[in-house]
Amino acid sequence: MTVPKVRLSRRTKQEFGQAGINEMCRHLYAVDCQTCGGSLGIQAPAVTVDDYGTHVQAQLHHEGCRQPRWIERRVIVDDLSLPSALTYQALPLMLRYEVFPGLVPDLPVLLLNSGLEAVTLERGTEGWRVSTVERYVGYGLHAAASGKSVPTVAGGLAVLRDAGRGLEPVLNACLDPLHEWDVPVQHYLANAIIRQRGLVLLVTSAVNPGVVTAADVERPRLLALLDSGQCAFGWLPLRDGAP
Numbered sequence: 001m002t003v004p005k006v007r008l009s010r011r012t013k014q015e016f017g018q019a020g021i022n023e024m025c026r027h028l029y030a031v032d033c034q035t036c037g038g039s040l041g042i043q044a045p046a047v048t049v050d051d052y053g054t055h056v057q058a059q060l061h062h063e064g065c066r067q068p069r070w071i072e073r074r075v076i077v078d079d080l081s082l083p084s085a086l087t088y089q090a091l092p093l094m095l096r097y098e099v100f101p102g103l104v105p106d107l108p109v110l111l112l113n114s115g116l117e118a119v120t121l122e123r124g125t126e127g128w129r130v131s132t133v134e135r136y137v138g139y140g141l142h143a144a145a146s147g148k149s150v151p152t153v154a155g156g157l158a159v160l161r162d163a164g165r166g167l168e169p170v171l172n173a174c175l176d177p178l179h180e181w182d183v184p185v186q187h188y189l190a191n192a193i194i195r196q197r198g199l200v201l202l203v204t205s206a207v208n209p210g211v212v213t214a215a216d217v218e219r220p221r222l223l224a225l226l227d228s229g230q231c232a233f234g235w236l237p238l239r240d241g242a243p
Contacts, residue, residue, distance in 0.1 A: 091111040092183060148233075
């Protein structure tokens with residue numbers, strides 16, 4: 001579940017307001033401290049906000065490791081690529097029903113949240129909003145919607161590796177050298193990726209794929225997630241020469 005309570009600085013409360021705080025908390029999950037890497041446990045985590053001018057990034061920490069702060073950064077960097085203790089969770093799926101035009105059922109999909117303890121936000125005309133989709137559009141994905149064809153990710157690749165010794169194969173989903181994720185997949189899903197010569201990558205911060213149940217990916221709920229405006233997607237072709 002998303003983080004129910006956080007410790008905030010006075011500046012953060014003033015900047016975000018209650019609506020912005022609620023928006024932020026809906027996309028944060030208390031897993032590991034971004035300072036020490038240890039489990040956040042059940043205590044309310046402290047939020048630090050790095051302000052890069054064009055956007056901000058909120059991160060979770062033990063309050064004993066870092067006090068809540070709003071930090072103005074002078075240099076704009078790719079904040080999602082900074083070294084951190086970010087936890088990603090991914091759920092490999094086989095869609096037995098048709099969702100995306102031109103792609104048949106029995107479609108392999110990887111549902112990914114790339115950073116449970118951090119989220120980027122931008123200030124819009126109606127206040128602060130999470131900008132996960134915009135960030136990943138910048139990395140080659142596209143804003144998702146039901147009934148929309150899945151574009152191929154320029155430069156993106158899917159690679160299957162045999163883990164050996166009877167273990168499940170490992171899927172490497174790669175957008176670029178700074179944005180790639182290794183995920184074990186069952187043999188039937190690996191076979192589907194080989195058969196389809198790729199898979200759909202679906203990125204969102206609106207859910208934690210590590211706790212998603214089968215009911216959560218039934219067709220109506222998946223369509224609702226796609227139409228929420230909180231997902232980015234793209235087709236990752238299987239690397240040439242892969243099995």
